[in-house]
Amino acid sequence: MSDLLEFKNVTKTYSSGLLSRVSTIALNNMSLKLDAEQPTITTVAGESGSGKTTLAMLLLGFTTPTSGQILYKGKDIHTLRGEERMLFRREVQAVFQDPFAVFNPFYTVDHLLTVPIARFKLAKSKSEAMNKMVEALTAVGLRPGDVLGRFPHQLSGGQRQRINIARALLLRPKLLVADEPVSMVDASLRANILETLRGLQKDYGVSIIYITHDLTTAYHIANSIVVLYRGEVMEAGDVDKVIKNPQHPYTKLLIDSIPWPDINRRWGETEIKVRESDLSEKSAGCKFSSRCPFVMDKCKQSPPLFRLSEHQAASCYLYEQNPTIDPGKLSDLLPV
Amino acid sequence: MTPVLQVNNLQVTYYTDAGRARALDGVDLTLNAGEKLGLVGESGSGKSTMALAMMRMIKPPGRIEGGQVIVDGLDLMSLSDDSMLKARLSKIAYIPQGAMNSLNPVIRIGAQMVDAIKAHDQGSSREDIEKRCKQALESVDLGANVFKMYAHELSGGMKQRACIAISILLKPKVIIADEPTSALDVVTQRQVMETIDRVQKEIGAAVILIGHDMGLMAQFVDKVAVMYTGRIMELSSVRDMFVDPKHPYAQALIKSLPNLDNKGVFNGIPGMAPALLQLPGGCAFHPRCSQVMETCKTQRPPSIALSGGRILECHLYSEKA
Numbered sequence: 001m002s003d004l005l006e007f008k009n010v011t012k013t014y015s016s017g018l019l020s021r022v023s024t025i026a027l028n029n030m031s032l033k034l035d036a037e038q039p040t041i042t043t044v045a046g047e048s049g050s051g052k053t054t055l056a057m058l059l060l061g062f063t064t065p066t067s068g069q070i071l072y073k074g075k076d077i078h079t080l081r082g083e084e085r086m087l088f089r090r091e092v093q094a095v096f097q098d099p100f101a102v103f104n105p106f107y108t109v110d111h112l113l114t115v116p117i118a119r120f121k122l123a124k125s126k127s128e129a130m131n132k133m134v135e136a137l138t139a140v141g142l143r144p145g146d147v148l149g150r151f152p153h154q155l156s157g158g159q160r161q162r163i164n165i166a167r168a169l170l171l172r173p174k175l176l177v178a179d180e181p182v183s184m185v186d187a188s189l190r191a192n193i194l195e196t197l198r199g200l201q202k203d204y205g206v207s208i209i210y211i212t213h214d215l216t217t218a219y220h221i222a223n224s225i226v227v228l229y230r231g232e233v234m235e236a237g238d239v240d241k242v243i244k245n246p247q248h249p250y251t252k253l254l255i256d257s258i259p260w261p262d263i264n265r266r267w268g269e270t271e272i273k274v275r276e277s278d279l280s281e282k283s284a285g286c287k288f289s290s291r292c293p294f295v296m297d298k299c300k301q302s303p304p305l306f307r308l309s310e311h312q313a314a315s316c317y318l319y320e321q322n323p324t325i326d327p328g329k330l331s332d333l334l335p336v
Numbered sequence: 337m338t339p340v341l342q343v344n345n346l347q348v349t350y351y352t353d354a355g356r357a358r359a360l361d362g363v364d365l366t367l368n369a370g371e372k373l374g375l376v377g378e379s380g381s382g383k384s385t386m387a388l389a390m391m392r393m394i395k396p397p398g399r400i401e402g403g404q405v406i407v408d409g410l411d412l413m414s415l416s417d418d419s420m421l422k423a424r425l426s427k428i429a430y431i432p433q434g435a436m437n438s439l440n441p442v443i444r445i446g447a448q449m450v451d452a453i454k455a456h457d458q459g460s461s462r463e464d465i466e467k468r469c470k471q472a473l474e475s476v477d478l479g480a481n482v483f484k485m486y487a488h489e490l491s492g493g494m495k496q497r498a499c500i501a502i503s504i505l506l507k508p509k510v511i512i513a514d515e516p517t518s519a520l521d522v523v524t525q526r527q528v529m530e531t532i533d534r535v536q537k538e539i540g541a542a543v544i545l546i547g548h549d550m551g552l553m554a555q556f557v558d559k560v561a562v563m564y565t566g567r568i569m570e571l572s573s574v575r576d577m578f579v580d581p582k583h584p585y586a587q588a589l590i591k592s593l594p595n596l597d598n599k600g601v602f603n604g605i606p607g608m609a610p611a612l613l614q615l616p617g618g619c620a621f622h623p624r625c626s627q628v629m630e631t632c633k634t635q636r637p638p639s640i641a642l643s644g645g646r647i648l649e650c651h652l653y654s655e656k657a
Contacts, residue, residue, distance in 0.1 A: 047521035048492070156608050157379065186378045187548045191592045192604035213521040216551065220594045220602070244596070257526040259551035261593040263578040267526060267555050 003074065004036040004174055004207060005059070005092075009328065010068035012054050012231075026054040028231045029068070033331035034175065036073070039207040040336040041198070043218040043239060045254075046228035052211045055228075056179045059209065060094055090120050093168035097180040099160035103152035109163055110148055113137075116171055136166040139204075140196045158189030165196055169204065176200065179211045194221050215258055219243045224311075224334035227251050230287040233305065237312035237333050248314040250288045286316070294318060311335050338409075340509050340542050341367040346403035348382075348389050348566075350612075351396075357612035359385040359398065361566040364639070367542045369509070372533075374553040374574070375546045376589070377563035378609045383546045384433065386563070387512045390544075391430045392420050408509045426456050429503035431513040438499065439487040445498050446483035449473075452505055472501040475538065476531045493524035497531055507539045514546045529556055550593050554578055559645075562586045565610060565620040572646040582642075583650050584625045619651065627652060 010030045015023040028051075034042070046052045057063045058070060061077045070077050072088050080088050096102055103112065113133045116122070123129035134144045140162040147159060155163070161181060168176055178197060182190040198221055200206045212218050218225060218239065225239045227250070235248040246252045259267065286292070289299040298317045305327060306319040313325055313333050325333070348360040359382045367373055375383045388394050390405050392412060405412045407427045415423060424430070432438055440448055449469040453460070460468075470480040476497040487495055496516060503511055513532060517525040529552065536543050545557055553560055554574060561571040562585060570583040581587045588605045607624040610616055616623055622632040629651060637651045 047523060158608070187550060187589075187592070189378075189604065189608075191594070191602040195602040195604065198600070198602070215522070216594045219596070220599055240599075254522060257522040259522075259525070259529075259549065259555040260595065261551040261554045261578070261590075262595060263554050263575050265596075 002036045003033050003071070005032075005034045006069075006071040006074075007032040007058075008069040008071065010058060010065045010070060012051075012058060012063065013066045025231045027051040027058070027228075029327060030055070030233065031328040031330055032226070034207050034209075035336060036174070038336040039201050039205045040224065040334075041201050041208045041210055041222045042334060043210045043212060043222035043225040044228060045212055045215055045218055045225055047213055047254075049230060050228040051231040052213075052228055053179060054231075056094070056177050056209070056211050059175075059177050060092060061088070086120070090171045091174040092177070093171055093173040093175070094177045094179065095161070095164045095168055095181045098184055099157045099164060100152075100184070102164060103160060105152055108149055108151055109155070109160075112163065112167055113170060116167060120171060122170070132170060133166075136170040137163070139169055139199070140166045141192065142166065156189070157185050158192060161185055161193055162196060165193070165200070169200060169206075172204075173206055176206050176208045177211070178208055180213070181210075182217060183212070183214065190217065197221060215243060215254060216260070223336060226330070226334075227254070232287050232302075233315055233327070233330065234288065235312070235314040236305075236330055237309075238335050241309065241312045245312075247308055247312065247319065248288075248316045249292045249294055249318070251314070253291075305330070307333075339366045340369040340408055341365070342404070342406040343390065344404040344406070346386070346389055346405065347401040348385050348394055348398055349401050350398045352613070355613050358615075359566050359612060360389060362403070363566070363568055365561065365568070365571075367510070367544070369542055370537070370540050371559065372536070372543045372545065372557040374557035374560045375544055375563060376548055376550060376553060376560060378548065380565075380609055380612065381563040382566040383563050384514055385566070387430060387514050387544070387546055390510075390512060391424060391428060393430075422456060425452060425503070425508060426506040427508055428510045428512065429506075429508040431499055431503050431511065431516050433514040433516075433518065439495060441487050443486075444483070445473075445485055445487065445490075449483070449502055449505060452502055456506055468505065469501075472505050473498070475504070475535050476501045477527075491524075493520055493528055496520065496524075496528050500528070500531055500535065504535050504539055504541075508541055510542050510544070511536065512544045512546070515548075516545070517552070518547070518549075525552070532556075550589065562589065565612065565615060567620070567649060568647070569621065569650070570646075570648050573644060576644060576646060582646070582648055582653060584627050584652070585621050588624075588626070619649070 007030050012027040013023045013025050044052050044055055058065055064078055077088060117129045123132055137144045142162055182193050185193060194217060197208060201208055210222055222239045225242050226236045227234045229250050235242055235251045243255060246255050285300040286303050289295045296317060303315050303317050304324040305313045305315045306322040307313045307325050308319060308322055311333055343363060343365040346360055346363045350357045350359055377383050389400055394400055412423060446469055450465055453465050470483055473480060473482050478494060478497055517528050557574050560574050560577040561568045564585055570586045581590045591603045592605055610620060618634045619632045619637050622628045631651050637649045637654055639647060639649050640654050641647055
């Protein structure tokens, strides 16, 4: 068993202010491993400010961690040079939130697909390049004739997002980081995009990190889930267990607030505590304690992860009778 | 009970270089006081145009071609521009998409609220106006201290609630909310929707919620109207819509929704919405429809009323009726 990607105690802090440094911990002591042999879809969920996009930026090597290491196939991604770096750039691909902002409006969509082919020398001739483009577009459920030669403004949001996935697929990636890929796409098209992502994992063996605040889609696409709140892991495990039977008060609140498209399943009764303006930034201990209905004295200290079952753990003192697990072993909880 | 809002045959056309696009193609709608209607549809189906047309805020190259919007017995389309200015906010209020970006960043929230009241009501004293503003803030769960704050000091959800507070200042009869929570996360979204729900009950206004999140609709509205290429394909009570949708497009829309029981099953709607410039003949949905018939390709289905206030535009049902 070898690791495709490993987060080793990664912390990322953003500082601001010239005279008095104010620092915000965006991600605190995160460890995560992805196996190279068994491609899986892992969801990272959380609300705005939970650190989920920071995680994506770190994964892609766009920012450096304040402490800790990110290893790709055993090597720190920030020490990769030359060919190794190119390989990393090729094998780790991203699909971003806004399908409107990533296209250059002056070029036809062919440009977006031919550039990576040329850059990574994927094809020897023009016809081979064309074949590759057609193949990738077909794989994401687009008719090449419909999209090739068109300008971005002539395509719908769903089509553009699928072209982005096709571009990533062209490079035969090992890992795809999808940061809110469907949040700006019409609900009726979401299903198509999710199905495409799912197909990538099944048919092409791509591991996917699916970053979202939408637990409904997370439930449908992922195998495992990590719930973040203000940079800390609140709950993690098998997506079925966590969504159907959440244990951490924060996860409960999140799941209670999902507007299920089901007339017989109403929004929960759990009251949303505290106005946001009353939240103090610097609460020590459990980050959720200021909003938690079950808060205890003990919560002034940071709770460790308690193991609830083979594939579920929560970072909450309500479960302190359960054995703790080392945060570095988080990945053992996640089923593939 | 007389309806508080009545829309008759509303038509909007955008005149572009490539031709005329009929964004609203004769829409009828009736809403009683206190009722909540959800307006759903894909991008380009005309739901935002509908909101803008009701506010008479369509800008060129768009033009309102005809129809009536009657709020509380007053036809907005017949008003002079000055009277329409007065009617906005006092009769009909609009919470735009991404409303948090519509707050002025260099003016305090309070001053923006006072402005809104003064534009309609010059008689009141300063203290009285300020009191009304603070009450409105209080009713959306924001402290009175927000009155003195700037937009950047508030979080996304708080800004959205501040916009709701502005929209209810003059107790309008109709509130139109265009995707009020599309940029917010689930917990904040629920807070905002519960806020709209509460203030709506307090002032007894009718609410039109525009969006494409069917989940939100199931939780919030009483009636749902499904739009497609500028027409209402089906309008029914929220329960009927979710339990037994009739129109094939509505059926596909409901089937595409993720639920707890159908993990890993994705039922997207095949094809894409047609461009408004080249609408297919007959029923606009026929190229994507799973139950298409010969008549659908040539004849536009008439609007038919079923029991329970249900309205449909589909040949499948017109034959039986």
